[in-house]
Amino acid sequence: VAAFLWLAVSRGEPQEDAEGNETGEKKASEAETEETTYWLFSCLVDDVMAPEIFARDMRGTLREFRVLSLLLRSKTPQTHAHLLKHDMDLCMLQSKWLLCVFTDSFPAETTARVLDVVFAEGHKAWLRVCVAMMVAxxxxxxxxxHxxxxxxxxxxxxxxxHDADALLKAxxxxxxxxAFSRQVVAKARxxxxxxxxxxxxxxxxARAARESxxxxxxxxxxxxxxxxGDEAERAVSAGEKEKNDDEKKR
Known part of the structure; x- marks a missing residue:
């Protein structure tokens, strides 16, 4: 979308709040990079990372953060116990780690290095980095x-x-x-x-019981x-009968 907007500005097509042809031409020159970045990220999400992360019910996201929680239980049990004690769900705390694949969490230079490793090793590298940060x-x-x-x-x-080398080494x-074998990750999943x-x-x-x-x-x-309502009707009928009896007596 950004690439097409930049191209529109460079061609002089009407656009509110345009920054001028010079800026438009500069941004249009970046359109190829923008497109490449989009397809790289699309490949990362669709082909490299675990499936169903962006499902409507977030089942993939919930599943992978539960996998992370189980790995933390074995690799840093004190931290895992603390999170459970205070009802701290990592999926609620930092869902962007997964949904944005660290691009909104690490500095740019660290993100680039980490994504290189994720592309090379697959989704397991994402889990490695999360565990390393939680241990550190x-x-x-x-x-x-709280x-x-x-x-x-x-x-x-x-x-x-900022030290990507130290992070990836850890x-x-x-x-x-x-140990971080595929078997360990598969068992956790x-x-x-x-x-x-x-x-x-x-x-x-529980929901069915409440509804019942x-x-x-x-x-x-x-x-x-x-x-x-029946009792009220009977009371009214009795009152009318008494009234009729009184009238007859009179």
Whole structure:
């Protein structure tokens, strides 16, 4: 979209708030780069990263953050326990890590290096980097007792990560993040899918129970209302009968 807008300006086509032909020509010269960037990111999301990340129900995003949580449980158990204790869901804290593939989290130079590794190694590299960052900043995270505090700590940690070499070295260090085979990731993903399925089934049962209870209460309320109406009608009939009897006596 940006590329087409820039091209429109360069051709002198009407556009409100245009910055002039010079700027338009400059931006039009960048259109090829813009298009290349778009297709690279499209390939990254569709072919390299895990599937269904951008599904309408966010099932892919929820699944991959659950995978990350399970990996954290084995690789940095104290931090994982702290997140659970304070009800800090990483998917809610930093969904942009996945939805924007770090492009809105790391400095530009670090993002470029990390994306190179993700293209080369696949989605597992994304998990490696997340775990490495959580291990590196575990002490600070464990001091946060509230969600906004944890969000601020993580946002600052990623924004200040200018040393891409150190990050990637840690992300691929067995001493730092432990074993990270495809089998380990696959096992975590299988467990994550099973957990999410059980939670969805439990939520569906709870919702059905609530709806059933609501329907029963409404039926009971309507029944009581109908009974009250019958009693009122009987009272009116009795009153009219007494009135007629009095008139007859008179």
């Amino acid at each position: 900043h575990g002490d600070a995270i464990r001091k946060a007792a 969600v906004p505090d944890a969000m601020a700590i993580l946002k600052r940690a990623f924004a200040e990560q 992300a691929h260090s067995r001493r730092w993040v432990g 299988t467990s994550a899918v099973a957990q999410l399925r059980r939670e969805a089934e439990a939520a569906a049962k 209870n609501n329907a029963r209460r409404i039926a009971e309320r309507n029944k009581k209302g109908a009974g009250g």
